[in-house]
Amino acid sequence: MSSLYDVQGALAKGRFRFARRHLGALDGMRVLEIGCGGGWNLLPFADAGCAVRGYDYDEEYLHEGSKRGLDLRMGGLSAALAANEKADLILLSHVLEHFLDPQETLHQIRSLLTDKGVLFVEVPNLFAIRDRLMRSLQGVHTYTFVPRTLERLMNRAGWGRVALNPVIQSLWRPASAREPAPWPVDESLARETQRFLLRWQDAHPLLSRMRAVGERLGAAAATIGLLD
Numbered sequence: 001m002s003s004l005y006d007v008q009g010a011l012a013k014g015r016f017r018f019a020r021r022h023l024g025a026l027d028g029m030r031v032l033e034i035g036c037g038g039g040w041n042l043l044p045f046a047d048a049g050c051a052v053r054g055y056d057y058d059e060e061y062l063h064e065g066s067k068r069g070l071d072l073r074m075g076g077l078s079a080a081l082a083a084n085e086k087a088d089l090i091l092l093s094h095v096l097e098h099f100l101d102p103q104e105t106l107h108q109i110r111s112l113l114t115d116k117g118v119l120f121v122e123v124p125n126l127f128a129i130r131d132r133l134m135r136s137l138q139g140v141h142t143y144t145f146v147p148r149t150l151e152r153l154m155n156r157a158g159w160g161r162v163a164l165n166p167v168i169q170s171l172w173r174p175a176s177a178r179e180p181a182p183w184p185v186d187e188s189l190a191r192e193t194q195r196f197l198l199r200w201q202d203a204h205p206l207l208s209r210m211r212a213v214g215e216r217l218g219a220a221a222a223t224i225g226l227l228d
Helices: 002-022 042-047 059-067 077-082 100-110 124-135 147-156 187-205 211-228
Strands: 029-035 049-056 070-074 087-093 113-122 160-164 171-176
Touching: 002 042, 002 087, 002 113, 002 160, 029 042, 029 077, 042 049, 042 124, 049 059, 049 077, 059 070, 077 100, 087 100, 100 113, 100 147, 113 187, 147 160
Parallel strands: 029 049, 029 087, 049 070, 087 113
Antiparallel strands: 113 171, 160 171
């Protein structure tokens, strides 16, 4: 478990630096993470003087994080909502892509923020994963994103961008939601996605014959279309 904390801890410091670069001083902030794992993302915030709390379903991770002095609790978004949590910064790191209805999830999260609160969202970028494509197209990811599709989803759910980088680390503040309407078809993005998947398939011809692989590639293309 300690080696996992070493690996995840290095990534967590990058997320912390991203938030500090765009938000300024963080000390004294209340930071809440949904899907916190062992709390590695919360550690640098705690070290910076923030009051942190996390929710997750993995008992082993929660136990390890608690041993490091973190306030970690069993449950997910529903548990945080039931507890009437309020935070200045909410972290969703590699979590949003797992929800069945991310737009509704983003609506619910608004109630957990303070008046000037900010939401951090990080999701895998389909176009950045390259040789790690199959690891990204796993069965537990409901949606696949690129920066453009994440921003459209966030805008539609009533969030305004503070910062967004190519890795798809991002910060958002509540804004006015757009009027519900059918998702527009972005033909240029659809073609770009198709070219990306075909290049990957050509580079791995044996894998493309596997049924599971074909299903994952098809799901990736389909979800890109749904979100655009």
